[in-house]
Amino acid sequence: MNLPGSFNNQxxxxxxxxxxxxxxxxxxxxxxxxxxGLLGALTLYIISRNSYLQLVYHRKWNKSGTALLYLLVYFxxxxxxxxxxxxxxxxxxxxxxxxxxxxxxxxxxxIDKAQSKTGFSIISGDTLVSLQQRISGFLPSxxxxxxxxxxxxxxxxxxxxxxxxxxxxxxxxLSQILPLKHNNIDLLAAETKRLVKASALGIPLxxxxxxxxxTIGYFLFGLHNIVLWGFLTGVxxxxxxxxxxxxxxxxxxxxxxxxxNWNATGLLLYSLIVTGNVDYLARISILKKLGQVHPVVTVxxxxxxxxxxxxxxxxxxxLLVNYIILLFRIYCNEFILEKK
Numbered sequence: 374m375n376l377p378g379s380f381n382n383q384x385x386x387x388x389x390x391x392x393x394x395x396x397x398x399x400x401x402x403x404x405x406x407x408x409x410g411l412l413g414a415l416t417l418y419i420i421s422r423n424s425y426l427q428l429v430y431h432r433k434w435n436k437s438g439t440a441l442l443y444l445l446v447y448f449x450x451x452x453x454x455x456x457x458x459x460x461x462x463x464x465x466x467x468x469x470x471x472x473x474x475x476x477x478x479x480x481x482x483x484i485d486k487a488q489s490k491t492g493f494s495i496i497s498g499d500t501l502v503s504l505q506q507r508i509s510g511f512l513p514s515x516x517x518x519x520x521x522x523x524x525x526x527x528x529x530x531x532x533x534x535x536x537x538x539x540x541x542x543x544x545x546x547l548s549q550i551l552p553l554k555h556n557n558i559d560l561l562a563a564e565t566k567r568l569v570k571a572s573a574l575g576i577p578l579x580x581x582x583x584x585x586x587x588t589i590g591y592f593l594f595g596l597h598n599i600v601l602w603g604f605l606t607g608v609x610x611x612x613x614x615x616x617x618x619x620x621x622x623x624x625x626x627x628x629x630x631x632x633x634n635w636n637a638t639g640l641l642l643y644s645l646i647v648t649g650n651v652d653y654l655a656r657i658s659i660l661k662k663l664g665q666v667h668p669v670v671t672v673x674x675x676x677x678x679x680x681x682x683x684x685x686x687x688x689x690x691x692l693l694v695n696y697i698i699l700l701f702r703i704y705c706n707e708f709i710l711e712k713k
Contacts, residue, residue, distance in 0.1 A: 406521060410528030417447060417529070418536040419569045425537050440537040444530050451526065461604055557703045564699050568692045576611060576671070576691075579655045583610035583617055586651045590643040594636040596624065610652065611675055617648055670694050 404411075421443055428434045536543065548558050584607020591599040602620060609616040621644040628637035671691050678690015 407525060407528050410525035411532060413525070413529040414532035414536060416569055416573045417443075417533050418540065419566055420573055421533075421537065422540060422566075425540075436538050440534050443537060444534055447533070448530060458604075461601055553703065554706070557706055560703065560706075561699065564695070565692075568695050572691050575659045578659055579652070580607045580610040582655050583607055583648065583652055587617060587621065587644070587648050590621075590640055590648060591624075594628075594640040594643065595633070596628075596640075606648075612672060617644070617652065621648070670698075 425439060425443060428439050429436055544562075548555075548562075551558055551561075553561070584603045587606040588599050588603025591602050596602060602624065606617050606620045609619050612619075621640065625637050625641045625644070628634075628640065674691030674694040676690070677693060681690070681693075
């Protein structure tokens with residue numbers, strides 16, 4: 374006798390879920406461009422959470438004032454990083470912006486010289502022409518990218534403020550609406566904190582160590598603009614093993630091509646023995662302490678994250694790949710192991 378009513382309730386439930394999923398999809402599609410700001414705010418919240426709660430609940434600091442203090446500190450750190458990057462890169466980019474054709478011709482001559490001396494092809498002329506066309510098409514969009522960056526930064530700070538002030542309420546609400554067992558919710562929260570901290574703190578720290586180590590090598594073997602090359606090496610060290618090679622391998626080739634064989638050999642050995650092993654030792658020590666993140670997961674995560682979220686994907690890409698593994702574990706706990 375209760376079947377019609379039960380059936381009607383199921384229909385209502387399905388209709389509400391369909392409408393809810395549709396609304397979420399439309400919202401995500403329209404807000405996708407602002408996802409880096411959202412993910413950045415979530416990252417900084419997880420990093421700041423324990424110290425913020427310590428100050429607010431144990432030291433009795435004002436919630437809003439403490440949150441604003443955190444925002445000020447993060448803003449100054451981001452501004453300092455942007456300023457340092459601009460000062461470092463501006464001198465190298467300025468000649469290209471003034472005369473891109475002449476700069477590319479100089480690069481082509483240097484590559485041709487290196488190829489003739491080394492006896493193998495590094496890059497073809499067609500590739501250089503294609504690169505020039507891409508750069509010419511990229512420059513006009515730089516203004517739009519800068520505007521998106523500033524907008525995402527504003528969203529990051531805005532969301533982070535309310536995450537800090539209302540963090541406890543948000544966490545309680547999420548634990549109530551997630552359709553999982555309490556132990557799996559705790560597992561999800563713990564793994565999220567562990568992986569975000571490992572990615573947001575561990576990987577940048579490894580990149581700094583790699584950059585400093587490589588800079589020492591560039592200094593020892595007579596390279597110019599060692600700070601710039603060290604900075605680029607540190608940035609590309611996000612990619613395990615092969616990341617630093619993107620910088621030092623071309624440098625070694627050009628040093629050989631210019632006749633500086635002793636320094637080129639020294640930099641080659643230094644990069645293989647010292648820089649490469651520092652990467653390995655730093656990853657197995659720092660990432661093991663902050664949270665086990667396998668290098669394969671890091672590489673796959675970085676590739677996925679860059680495509681989905683841009684630069685912030687360097688942090689959330691590995692987290693996404695780890696989430697696939699974690700959700701599989703939760704699925705087993707919820708359904709498979711329970712049946713056994």
